[in-house]
Amino acid sequence: MNNIGIYVHIPFCASKCKYCDFFSKSGNDDEINRYVSAVNERLAKYGKELNRTADTLYIGGGTPGIIGADRLSSIAKTAKFAFMIDDNAEITAELNPASADESFDFSKLRQAGFNRLSIGMQSANNNELKRLGRLHTAEDVKTTVLSARKAGFKNISLDLMLCIPEQTKESLAHSIEYCAELGVEHISAYILKIEEGTPFYKEKDALTLDEDTQAELYLFACEKLEQLGYHQYEISNFSKNGMESKHNLKYWDCDEYLGVGCAAHSFINGKRFYTERSFDEFYKGITYQDGEGGSIEEYIMLRLRLAKGLTQKDFKRRFGIEIPENYIKNAKKFAKTNLLIYDDNGIKFTRDGFLISNTLILEILSGIG
Known part of the structure; x- marks a missing residue:
């Protein structure tokens, strides 16, 4: 059987960004320790039950960096043992510059087998970052990338947000050039979506850029990224040659993956299932079936997101x-x-x-x- 991917959701954040509708909350040490212990127990349990091997591990959130390098390393160690993940696997941690400052131990992550980072930059313009409710500055992004490089990370992705309120081609070009100057291998460029229940939703009419402007900024970003050596391989993802996200490609190739944690989704043995946005239900091991997966229609839908189609x-x-x-x-x-x-x-x-x-x-x- 093919290797699966492993996704672990860390639902802790220092604060909620104005546009975010992901499941996340602030947490103290006791809450975080309990959650990490439960994740490790669930990984070990699934490892025995499924008897499958994995070749990608992605720890996302939330803000995974907020739980620290030791806890992230313990999750990686458990997953590697449970699913026989070898040294050639892609092992990614999401980090925000505000939580991965100079005191963050990147070397410990490398020692634990992490070889890829996905850093939530969003913009290299401090006024846009403030508008989004981000806690970091453009300089913090640079510090984070340089610290990661010093520890030996050779595969770094930056998140870039398109169609931020009052964003212009000039400000977007600056953000893209900032990514390129840092020499990162991968860039995820997402159009801002204003979701119900977020602070932005209350002022959505004043914030939402018209469709023509959104299209203009998206096409401009695609062209600019290509000029700087980042080829588009998916609607929102760009990379240098050979540096595509192996884990995310599993989703778009309709391959199987296991999700562990609150709000995590899975596709295993042709079945889809998920955990609710609830700590209690996660701790009790409650999951919900979400039907069959891997149909012809689903495969077509997912593959058409890729540039190769x-x-x-x-x-x-x-x-x-x-x-x-x-x-x-x-x-x-x-x-x-x-x-x-x-x-x-x-x-x-x-x-x-x-x-x-x-x-x-x-x-x-x-x-x-």
Whole structure:
């Protein structure tokens, strides 16, 4: 059987950003210790039950860095033993510059097997960071990256947010150039979504950039990143050659993964299941079934997020048949537009297509329009 990916959710943050709707809270040492112990127990339990090997481990949040290098290392050690994760695996920790200051022990992470960091920069403009409710500055990002490099990290990703209120092409260009000057290997560039229940939602009408401006900033970012040596391999992800996120590619390739922690989702042995946004339910081991996974429709939906798109070769390898003709027929309707490319290799979206990918995917799968 194929290797799975492991995702661990750390739901602790120093404060809530104005746009964030992820499950997170502040926590004291006792709460954090209890949670980490429960994560390690669950990893060990799943390791015995599933008897599977893994080749990626991703610890996300929340702010994983806030629990410290020792606790992160203990989780990595447990996961490596439980799922026979070897030294060639991709092992990632998410960090925020505010929680990974000069006192953070990056060397301890390297010793524990971590070889990739995903750092929540969002912007290199301090006024934009303040607007988002971030606790760090652009200089803090630089300090974090340099400290990680000194400890031996050779694979670093920075998060970049697009369409921040009052963001301009000039300010966005500065953020992108800042990433490139730091020499990071990977950049995730997400369009800001204002979610219900967040502080931003209360003022959403005044904050939301119009669709034309959003499209303009997205396309500008894609072009600028490419000019600086970061190729686009997914709607929101860019990397130097060979430095794509192996863990995230599992999601888009519809491969299997195990999620551990509050609000974590899993796809194992063809079944999807998840843990609620509840500490009590996580500690009790309560999970909920979320139906079958890995269908043809789901695979198509996920693969069309990738720049290489849905290929006949990969589809036939997985399902033993060619892409069904009704989906090809629906895609061909858009072949004369600048939204997607259809040829003998398969179907892939252009950057303009990525901007309305949800609509296009719906029309390809259902034939609307």
